[in-house]
Amino acid sequence: MLRILHDTKIDFIRLWKITTIVTLLFTVPGLIAIAISGYHYSVEFTGGTLMQVSFPKAPDVGQVRSTLDAAGIKGAEIQTFGSDTALVIRAQDPREVAQQTRGAQSVATEITAALVSRYGPKDKAFRVDRTETVGPKVGAELQQKALYAILVSFIVTLVYLAWRFEWRFGLAAVIATAHDILGTLAFIKYLHLEISLIVLGGVLTMIGYSLNDTIIIFDRVREDLRKRRKESLYDTLNRGVNETLPRSVLTHTTVFACLVALALVAGEVIRPFALVMMFGVVTGTFSSIYVAPVVLLWIERKWPRAVGERGGVGPRSVRDTPSSTQQQPKRRKAAGQS
Numbered sequence: 001m002l003r004i005l006h007d008t009k010i011d012f013i014r015l016w017k018i019t020t021i022v023t024l025l026f027t028v029p030g031l032i033a034i035a036i037s038g039y040h041y042s043v044e045f046t047g048g049t050l051m052q053v054s055f056p057k058a059p060d061v062g063q064v065r066s067t068l069d070a071a072g073i074k075g076a077e078i079q080t081f082g083s084d085t086a087l088v089i090r091a092q093d094p095r096e097v098a099q100q101t102r103g104a105q106s107v108a109t110e111i112t113a114a115l116v117s118r119y120g121p122k123d124k125a126f127r128v129d130r131t132e133t134v135g136p137k138v139g140a141e142l143q144q145k146a147l148y149a150i151l152v153s154f155i156v157t158l159v160y161l162a163w164r165f166e167w168r169f170g171l172a173a174v175i176a177t178a179h180d181i182l183g184t185l186a187f188i189k190y191l192h193l194e195i196s197l198i199v200l201g202g203v204l205t206m207i208g209y210s211l212n213d214t215i216i217i218f219d220r221v222r223e224d225l226r227k228r229r230k231e232s233l234y235d236t237l238n239r240g241v242n243e244t245l246p247r248s249v250l251t252h253t254t255v256f257a258c259l260v261a262l263a264l265v266a267g268e269v270i271r272p273f274a275l276v277m278m279f280g281v282v283t284g285t286f287s288s289i290y291v292a293p294v295v296l297l298w299i300e301r302k303w304p305r306a307v308g309e310r311g312g313v314g315p316r317s318v319r320d321t322p323s324s325t326q327q328q329p330k331r332r333k334a335a336g337q338s
Contacts, residue, residue: 008242012289013234013297019290023179030186039189042196043132045143049091049107052129053115058084064115071114073107082268086129108133146200150181153207161215165222168299173214176292180210180283187279193272202273206280209255213288217244218296233300237293248285256281 043050061078064087068076077090091107108131112122119125154174161170184203193199221240224231231239259281262274 006246008245009238010242010245011238012241013238013293016290016294019286023183023291027179027182027186030189031182033189034185039195040192042194043090045146045195048133049089049111050130050132051089051108051111052081052086052131053089054086054127054129055119055125056085059087059119061087063118064089067114067118068111071110071117073110073114076111142197146197149200149204150207153204154178157211161218165218168296168303169218169222172292172296172299173211173218175295176214176287177207177210179287179291180206180280183283184276184279187283188276191275193275196272198269198273199276202276202280205273206277206284209277209280210284210287213248213284214292216247217241217288217292220244221293221296233297237297241289241293248288252281252285 061080065076065078068078068089068091073091079088080086081088089111091111112128115126116122122128154177157177158170158174161173181203184206188195188199217240220243221236224236224239224243225233256278259274259278263271263278266274
């Protein structure tokens, strides 16, 4: 059987300053860009009409836009979709969106009529591949439910980990997951991905994937805490990461390979999900190794366990600081003189 990265003794926590700087350099500019210009939301969240249209030859996008403007469909967004012969038309003008509350297909019908008048009969001069129409009320509800889904996942995770392990582990895992979400939001902004239900599904899947990896490491750490009560928490955390490293590398490599295949050949609809999940695998692995253990170590130093507490190992659960180790010989010498 292939065995890789077994019995490693890498000091991951020692690099926490470097990894923190890398995280800030990647995340902060993305969050600033989000605060300035925001995201581009899909029809599901804003309300409007989306049509995917295919032509035998690549059409002039400017000509298509002027045709729609002449038909009274102002402010439509037109983008190529996969190839030069396929266009995605989004009509999200407030007047048109409001019109959909009275007739869901009215805007799609107007777009089709405008294209017919310019390019010729439907199914000969062009083909409508799909049509999506969402009213503004439904879009607002989807935004609200998407936020609730993320919050509920956080709360349930915190409650489960606090019950399964203890509150320190749960808090560290949630903070690590928050790191993943912020990094993913910055990644979406950098790639100018459209926020859609598919992208949201990728974010939620990424959350579960990252939490699963963190829980596996924390479970190994808990076992080691019970076996090696005299070992510092610093060393136990490093040991837990090293012991789960072979499993992590094999799992993440196979998942990443599948996602690469999806991104390359699955088509434009699935590609945003694959891209978000590809980054999720990277940031989830990163946070499980460099964020969650460091946060748990900080929490332990801030609120140390008492002797006899569930999973606790008393005052030795955290590595002694240099000042305390230097003072011990002096105290022993003074005790001998007395």
